[in-house]
Amino acid sequence: MAVREVRDPAEAARTPAALGDELGWRRPKPIAVVALLVAAVALPVVWRNDYVIDVALTGLIWMILNQSWNLQLGIGGIWNFGQLAIFAVGGYVSALIAIHWGLPPWLSMIAGGLGAAAMSAVIGIPVLRLRGIYASLLTFSFGEVVRLLVISDESGLTGGSFGLSGVPELAFDGWSPDARQRAYYWLALALVVATAVVIYVFINSPLGTALKALRDAPAYAASRGVSPLKMQVITFATSAFIAGIAGGFYAHYFGVIAPSVMGLGPMSLFVAMLVVGGLGTFWGPILGTAVILAVSEYLRDYDELRLIIVGLILLVTIVVAPRGLVPALQDGWRRLQRWMAEDEAEREEGSTT
Amino acid sequence: MLEVRGLRASYGETPVLEGIDLSVGDGEFVAVIGPNGHGKTTLLRTLSGLLEPTTGEISFDGERIDGLRPDLISMRGLVHIPQGDLPFGDMTVEENLLLGAFPADAWRKRSERLERVFTLFPVLAERRTQRARTLSGGERRMLALGRGLMRDARMLMIDEPSLGLAPVLVNEVYGHIETIVASGVTLLLVEENFSHVQAFDAHVLLLESGRIVRQGSVAELLADEIVMATYLGT
Amino acid sequence: MASFLQAIVSGLVTGSIYALMTVGMTLIYGTLRTLNMAHGSMVMVGGYVSWMLFDSLGWGPLAGLVAASLVAFLFGILIQQVAVRPLIGKLGVDFEMTAFISTFAVTIVLSNLALRIYGARNKAVPPVIHGRLHLIEGVSVSWHSLVMAGVAVTMLLALGAFLSKTRYGLGITAVAQQLDAARLMGIPDQRVYNLTMGVSSALAAIAGVLLASVFFVSPNAGDLPLLKALIVAIFGGLGSIRGTILSAYIIGLLEALISTYFGVRWSLPLLFVVIMVVMLIRPTGLLGKPEEARL
Numbered sequence: 001m002a003v004r005e006v007r008d009p010a011e012a013a014r015t016p017a018a019l020g021d022e023l024g025w026r027r028p029k030p031i032a033v034v035a036l037l038v039a040a041v042a043l044p045v046v047w048r049n050d051y052v053i054d055v056a057l058t059g060l061i062w063m064i065l066n067q068s069w070n071l072q073l074g075i076g077g078i079w080n081f082g083q084l085a086i087f088a089v090g091g092y093v094s095a096l097i098a099i100h101w102g103l104p105p106w107l108s109m110i111a112g113g114l115g116a117a118a119m120s121a122v123i124g125i126p127v128l129r130l131r132g133i134y135a136s137l138l139t140f141s142f143g144e145v146v147r148l149l150v151i152s153d154e155s156g157l158t159g160g161s162f163g164l165s166g167v168p169e170l171a172f173d174g175w176s177p178d179a180r181q182r183a184y185y186w187l188a189l190a191l192v193v194a195t196a197v198v199i200y201v202f203i204n205s206p207l208g209t210a211l212k213a214l215r216d217a218p219a220y221a222a223s224r225g226v227s228p229l230k231m232q233v234i235t236f237a238t239s240a241f242i243a244g245i246a247g248g249f250y251a252h253y254f255g256v257i258a259p260s261v262m263g264l265g266p267m268s269l270f271v272a273m274l275v276v277g278g279l280g281t282f283w284g285p286i287l288g289t290a291v292i293l294a295v296s297e298y299l300r301d302y303d304e305l306r307l308i309i310v311g312l313i314l315l316v317t318i319v320v321a322p323r324g325l326v327p328a329l330q331d332g333w334r335r336l337q338r339w340m341a342e343d344e345a346e347r348e349e350g351s352t353t
Numbered sequence: 354m355l356e357v358r359g360l361r362a363s364y365g366e367t368p369v370l371e372g373i374d375l376s377v378g379d380g381e382f383v384a385v386i387g388p389n390g391h392g393k394t395t396l397l398r399t400l401s402g403l404l405e406p407t408t409g410e411i412s413f414d415g416e417r418i419d420g421l422r423p424d425l426i427s428m429r430g431l432v433h434i435p436q437g438d439l440p441f442g443d444m445t446v447e448e449n450l451l452l453g454a455f456p457a458d459a460w461r462k463r464s465e466r467l468e469r470v471f472t473l474f475p476v477l478a479e480r481r482t483q484r485a486r487t488l489s490g491g492e493r494r495m496l497a498l499g500r501g502l503m504r505d506a507r508m509l510m511i512d513e514p515s516l517g518l519a520p521v522l523v524n525e526v527y528g529h530i531e532t533i534v535a536s537g538v539t540l541l542l543v544e545e546n547f548s549h550v551q552a553f554d555a556h557v558l559l560l561e562s563g564r565i566v567r568q569g570s571v572a573e574l575l576a577d578e579i580v581m582a583t584y585l586g587t
Numbered sequence: 588m589a590s591f592l593q594a595i596v597s598g599l600v601t602g603s604i605y606a607l608m609t610v611g612m613t614l615i616y617g618t619l620r621t622l623n624m625a626h627g628s629m630v631m632v633g634g635y636v637s638w639m640l641f642d643s644l645g646w647g648p649l650a651g652l653v654a655a656s657l658v659a660f661l662f663g664i665l666i667q668q669v670a671v672r673p674l675i676g677k678l679g680v681d682f683e684m685t686a687f688i689s690t691f692a693v694t695i696v697l698s699n700l701a702l703r704i705y706g707a708r709n710k711a712v713p714p715v716i717h718g719r720l721h722l723i724e725g726v727s728v729s730w731h732s733l734v735m736a737g738v739a740v741t742m743l744l745a746l747g748a749f750l751s752k753t754r755y756g757l758g759i760t761a762v763a764q765q766l767d768a769a770r771l772m773g774i775p776d777q778r779v780y781n782l783t784m785g786v787s788s789a790l791a792a793i794a795g796v797l798l799a800s801v802f803f804v805s806p807n808a809g810d811l812p813l814l815k816a817l818i819v820a821i822f823g824g825l826g827s828i829r830g831t832i833l834s835a836y837i838i839g840l841l842e843a844l845i846s847t848y849f850g851v852r853w854s855l856p857l858l859f860v861v862i863m864v865v866m867l868i869r870p871t872g873l874l875g876k877p878e879e880a881r882l
Contacts, residue, residue, distance in 0.1 A: 077681070079684065126863075126866065129870075132684060134866060134870045137817055137821050137862070138866045140817075141818075141863055141866075142863065144859055145856050145860060145863070148855060264810055268691070271691065272692075305699075305703065308695075308700055311695030314691075314692040315669070318685050318688050318689045318692060319669070319685075319689055322677065323679065403767055422770070423767075423770040423771060424769075424776065425775075427770070428773045432771070433771050435768065435771060439765050440768070441761050441764045442764060443760075444760060444761070452761050452772050453772060455772045456773050
């Protein structure tokens with residue numbers, strides 16, 4: 001029994017197709033994906049409940065964040081536990097630029113993304129050299145410093161612990177509240193899809209293969225000339241940009257951004273979403289967000305019980321099926337197919353005797 | 354005392370032991386000789402439980418031990434002195450030795466045992482408060498042996514005691530092994546070089562590619578010219 | 588000058604508590620290669636046990652110390668069995684990350700369980716002795732702080748004796764250093780893991796009892812101790828007990844000095860910045876092993 005796991009370097013040199021397969025993108029029936037998209041688009045029209053759409057919208061924002069987080073944590077194997085601070089930085093930058101410089105929120109959102117990316121490129125350089133748990137402490141400390149600095153900010157710039165309010169809308173003023181909510185919803189959905197496309201392209205590019213090699217067999221990857229510094233900085237920056245955009249969107253939609261989005265509390269929910277969905281898989285962040293959000297909403301009247309249950313779900317998942325739902329479902333599906341094929345073969349044999 | 358039937362073991366996908374049968378009787382000295390990489394260490398690791406066999410039966414004192422946890426096997430009196438010594442690097446020589454007496458009955462007599470080991474290996478006594486990782490190769494070997502002797506082992510399994518040592522030290526180590534054998538301890542020893550054991554009254558098994566290809570007493574093997582030329586030529 | 592000395596005195600007391608709180612975490616990392624994110628919860632548990640005894644039976648802190656250690660010891664074993672043991676040897680996953688997450692999940696469950704059972708309101712526990720001892724002009728220390736430091740140091744010494752003189756104490760160190768050899772000596776690894784988590788959690792709970800009258804008892808009472816323990820443990824060098832103790836005192840003193848000269852508000856952020864710098868220069872910490880931190 002080895003407490004440390006030994007990795008097979010040969011495994012690191014995978015073809016992009018195989019890499020994609022492992023990431024839960026196993027030639028999904030296009031029709032299923034289209035159906036899902038259609039359902040998602042139709043939601044606010046079919047189900048005319050403001051609260052439901054609001055929750056779904058929040059879920060979409062989390063999906064963008066989680067996809068970006070998964071890129072680092074799951075696919076890159078980088079123990080980044082400061083992603084919430086990056087998300088918040090994007091939100092604050094976008095909000096501040098829109099408020100003080102009067103830029104149209106679309107542009108300030110992009111600025112938010114860039115700001116977040118710049119900040120995280122800086123932290124990427126030291127983190128890259130460190131092994132898992134040390135990287136986690138560094139990134140977590142970083143996140144906490146940001147949070148605490150904002151909370152103790154008395155200059156009025158960030159609004160301190162009360163948050164920054166009065167963040168302008170995404171130029172939907174004058175629209176009816178229904179139309180506005182739907183516009184935000186569809187925009188968020190578009191962002192989720194865009195993020196998914198970016199990540200898909202990223203994974204299947206040589207960049208993605210190199211990243212996975214780096215995660216699984218760093219020494220081997222290094223010997224093949226894969227430069228960890230470049231890889232991780234690019235991953236960090238891409239992931240942070242996306243998270244920053246999500247943060248900006250959050251700020252403009254809710255009109256306020258506060259330090260309460262950061263910290264151990266919110267982190268628990270997001271970690272649960274990532275793990276339950278499946279760290280390192282393509283669909284994981286999306287499925288996980290949906291599942292945990294659903295559970296959380298179902299229990300919304302039972303405040304502490306809600307988090308106890310989410311915690312238990314996380315615990316059971318990580319211990320029983322640590323790779324998450326997506327791989328578990330895939331395995332189950334494959335086993336079902338094999339069983340059906342065997343059954344088919346037996347029946348044929350039976351009919352010929 | 355030790356009976357092995359049809360033992361197979363692998364490292365991951367690679368099979369190493371391809372069906373080993375051997376037995377060691379009470380008070381016997383059995384030596385397994387073979388080139389490096391052919392399964393000697395794997396054999397001992399499988400016997401002591403560090404590696405789980407793919408298939409086969411291992412019985413110690415009439416009871417099956419294959420698949421048991423290594424600490425349980427050790428508690429039954431089958432003591433494995435591993436290749437590479439595996440000292441507890443940051444602990445002192447004395448602490449290392451004391452751990453050799455971990456089982457409750459040995460622990461009670463630990464001071465006495467410690468003195469006995471220090472008498473056998475004076476160099477360890479000199480270094481008793483030094484950290485194990487500061488010891489030289491030969492001293493670490495003595496430490497490993499001494500640690501194994503802190504118990505009343507029913508049977509000792511020693512993995513390549515001559516490994517990495519200069520000839521003078523090898524002689525010293527085998528001098529100690531002679532003492533161990535003379536005291537009546539049952540011994541299973543694994544070596545690359547036949548010459549180290551040819552002075553003993555031992556039963557020898559030749560291991561090649563994971564199989565026992567030939568066995569016999571030292572005298573029998575010495576007399577067999579083909580064997581000497583093929584397997585044991587210097 | 589007086590404020591400097593006051594800071595030193597404070598720092599030494601804080602350092603003692605940090606050492607007590609963190610030594611368990613380093614012990615767990617050494618043997619189980621797990622960064623126990625549930626460690627802070629054990630501090631919280633200690634606080635609640637001592638509060639419960641005080642609130643319902645009027646029993647003082649001594650009973651609290653004993654009861655809290657026992658309860659936490661059992662919790663430690665439970666956490667090991669439920670969150671760590673099943674992950675050992677699991678193929679296809681990174682053990683350290685999954686154990687990190689599973690113990691993190693335990694903390695979420697325990698904090699919210701405490702919230703549910705006891706409510707969000709802070710609970711107060713009176714100190715062991717009231718009053719302060721005046722040393723020299725402008726420098727004083729509360730009697731309770733002295734007791735805290737005293738208990739902490741005593742427990743650390745007891746731990747030291749346990750680890751270097753007893754069978755299982757040596758066994759724990761052996762398992763941490765060379766697992767295979769330890770098993771060959773007949774040391775039962777599962778029992779050692781249970782013992783390690785039990786003892787470590789008990790020590791954390793004792794810290795919780797001592798801290799209960801300084802900071803209130805609440806469901807989130809474990810959050811800050813967890814953070815501090817992580818910092819102290821990594822700064823000292825994961826797995827090194829000596830490193831942890833040294834680091835605890837350095838950080839305790841640093842905190843006291845920062846609080847005195849810059850204000851309490853800045854102590855945590857500045858501490859984080861210090862840690863970040865340390866991570867950049869010497870991630871293995873004071874007495875850790877170099878191979879551990881680098882990729």
